[in-house]
Amino acid sequence: MPAEQPPRVPEGSKIKVSALREGTVIDHLVAGTALKVLKILGLDSDRSVTIGLNLESKKMGHKDLIKIERHEVINEEVQKIALVSPNATFSIIRDFHVVQKLSPSLPEMIENLLRCPNPSCVTTDDRVRTKFIVVRTDSLRLRCHYCERTIRKDEIELL
Amino acid sequence: MPVNASDALSLAGRDLISVRDFTRDELIAFLDEAEAFEYYTSPILSGMVMGSLFFEPSTRTNLSFSSAMQRLGGSVLGFADSKVSSTSKGESLADTVRVVENYCDIILLRHPFEGAARLASESTRLPVINAGDGTNQHPTQTLLDLYTIRQKRNALEGLKIAFIGDLKYSRTVHSLIETLSHFDNELFLISPTSLRIPPDFLEELNANGTVYHEDEDFFSIAQDVDVLYSTRIQQERFPDAVEYEKVKNAYRIDRETIEKLGGKATLMHPLPRLNEISMDLDDYPGAAYFDQVRNGVTVRKAVLSLLLGKTRV
Numbered sequence: 413m414p415a416e417q418p419p420r421v422p423e424g425s426k427i428k429v430s431a432l433r434e435g436t437v438i439d440h441l442v443a444g445t446a447l448k449v450l451k452i453l454g455l456d457s458d459r460s461v462t463i464g465l466n467l468e469s470k471k472m473g474h475k476d477l478i479k480i481e482r483h484e485v486i487n488e489e490v491q492k493i494a495l496v497s498p499n500a501t502f503s504i505i506r507d508f509h510v511v512q513k514l515s516p517s518l519p520e521m522i523e524n525l526l527r528c529p530n531p532s533c534v535t536t537d538d539r540v541r542t543k544f545i546v547v548r549t550d551s552l553r554l555r556c557h558y559c560e561r562t563i564r565k566d567e568i569e570l571l
Numbered sequence: 572m573p574v575n576a577s578d579a580l581s582l583a584g585r586d587l588i589s590v591r592d593f594t595r596d597e598l599i600a601f602l603d604e605a606e607a608f609e610y611y612t613s614p615i616l617s618g619m620v621m622g623s624l625f626f627e628p629s630t631r632t633n634l635s636f637s638s639a640m641q642r643l644g645g646s647v648l649g650f651a652d653s654k655v656s657s658t659s660k661g662e663s664l665a666d667t668v669r670v671v672e673n674y675c676d677i678i679l680l681r682h683p684f685e686g687a688a689r690l691a692s693e694s695t696r697l698p699v700i701n702a703g704d705g706t707n708q709h710p711t712q713t714l715l716d717l718y719t720i721r722q723k724r725n726a727l728e729g730l731k732i733a734f735i736g737d738l739k740y741s742r743t744v745h746s747l748i749e750t751l752s753h754f755d756n757e758l759f760l761i762s763p764t765s766l767r768i769p770p771d772f773l774e775e776l777n778a779n780g781t782v783y784h785e786d787e788d789f790f791s792i793a794q795d796v797d798v799l800y801s802t803r804i805q806q807e808r809f810p811d812a813v814e815y816e817k818v819k820n821a822y823r824i825d826r827e828t829i830e831k832l833g834g835k836a837t838l839m840h841p842l843p844r845l846n847e848i849s850m851d852l853d854d855y856p857g858a859a860y861f862d863q864v865r866n867g868v869t870v871r872k873a874v875l876s877l878l879l880g881k882t883r884v
Contacts, residue, residue, distance in 0.1 A: 532705045534686035539663055553771075558686025559707050560589060562771040 430462075436485045437503040438478040438493070440469070445497045446476035452492045452570060459483060472499075490516045492525055495568055498552070518546045522554065527569045533559035542571070583880030586692040586699045589708045590746055595753040599727075602718050604873035604882075605866070612872070614644025615881045622675035623649030624667070625702070626682040631842075632702050632709075635864075636679055639871035648674060665694035672697045677879055680704075698878040706742045712841060713746040715870040716800075719863050723837040724797055727751075733759035733792045733836075736802035736822050736847060738768040743841045744802055745772060752776060758783040759792045763818045766808065789822060794833045799824065801840045801847045825849035829857070839863060 441449060443466050455461065464477035484504050485493075493500055494516030502514040522544045528535045535542045535558055543557035552565040582600060590598070621640045625633055628651060637647045649671075664687060671678060672695045680688050681702040688701035688708070703709040721727050732751065734744050738760055748758065748768070752775065760768050760783055767785065776783050784791070792799075801824055809815035823846055829836060840848055840860040852858050876882060 530685060532683070532685050534664070534682075534684040534690050534704075536684075537663070539665075540690060553774075556686065558689050559684075559705070560591070560686070561707075 441476040443474040616643040616645035
């Protein structure tokens with residue numbers, strides 16, 4: 413018996429997602445990071461969110477994409493997202509039009525966003541705000557301002 | 572060599588938390604000031620008080636700083652054990668420091684948590700000296716090591732310097748290697764595979780162009796090595812006692828090893844030693860480990876006087 417064929421997709425067709433009236437489109441996320449990004453944003457359950465996972469991308473091979481209704485990302489959120497997906501792009505939409513585009517850039521110092529993975533760091537006391545110096549951005553390296561431990565991308569833990 | 576006024580001024584009121592915070596010229600200014608104290612001492616810190624907060628015991632560092640302060644005419648108050656401080660009642664470090672700053676002119680802090688000295692420095696208007704924060708930094712140890720190298724070799728550049736032993740966990744070695752990267756030297760990093768220097772340090776050495784060689788074999792070191800810096804290999808780093816015994820003996824330095832390495836190396840160790848350095852080397856002219864202890868007081872005099880802005884002029 414011949415194997416069942418997937419339904420034919422007409423050439424040139426695209427997945428249709430309803431246009432966004434107000435909100436943010438986060439594009440060019442590293443494939444597999446969309447759910448982590450949603451966790452970073454910690455959105456209310458009454459907000460509509462459209463997620464595209466592992467979409468084909470000319471530039472990236474594969475990418476994730478998120479559309480969020482009625483939420484304009486703020487700089488702190490952009491910085492956090494940059495830590496997991498440094499080349500993500502952010503389009504702020506008002507009345508169906510892009511009114512602002514943001515590209516994440518890591519600041520010299522990241523304050524109170526991350527947890528230091530060193531169990532002997534003084535910041536394990538919750539009364540202390542964490543601070544990390546961005547040492548390298550190409551192959552991401554952060555250094556805890558307090559214990560001076562160097563942290564790689566896979567060790568990053570958000571507060 | 573006397574420090575020029577501008578160098579001295581730039582250090583007044585500063586904290587000494589990490590050697591990373593200082594430029595090459597500032598590091599040299601500490602050494603120059605220390606050198607001057609070899610020939611000159613007077614009660615320039617008379618009337619000044621050092622608040623010495625030891626949240627974990629460290630008798631040598633405590634005694635060395637107290638000796639330096641008192642020999643310059645200053646006095647010392649504080650505690651040598653956190654059990655007697657209000658921390659045992661749950662007080663935050665920041666609050667302890669804010670209270671103590673009213674009793675003294677400079678704060679010396681030893682703490683088991685890494686980053687504690689930096690946090691303390693952000694909580695007070697007084698200069699803070701880090702006397703060791705966990706396995707992170709112990710900057711006056713680094714300065715006294717640097718001072719001893721310059722004293723014994725009459726240079727801080729163009730040297731072949733070998734580090735032997737536990738290069739993975741040794742705070743002393745990490746700090747000294749980082750600091751030496753300000754100067755142009757050739758480094759030999761000799762350790763068992765399980766105690767190799769962490770990759771992040773090698774990345775830094777690569778980034779600043781430091782020439783280094785890594786090996787397990789003691790005798791891979793070039794024969795004409797100038798400085799041999801040995802560290803203690805701690806048994807608790809090895810899950811297997813047999814493995815520890817093998818490694819411990821492989822990195823033991825005695826008269827024969829010194830001869831094989833050219834017989835002229837300055838031999839350093841942060842102490843306390845176990846059996847890393849044979850006792851029969853104590854009268855070897857290159858043995859510098861007890862000079863390091865003496866230099867510790869000299870360097871700490873320099874640190875206290877420069878941070879307090881009380882120079883000899």
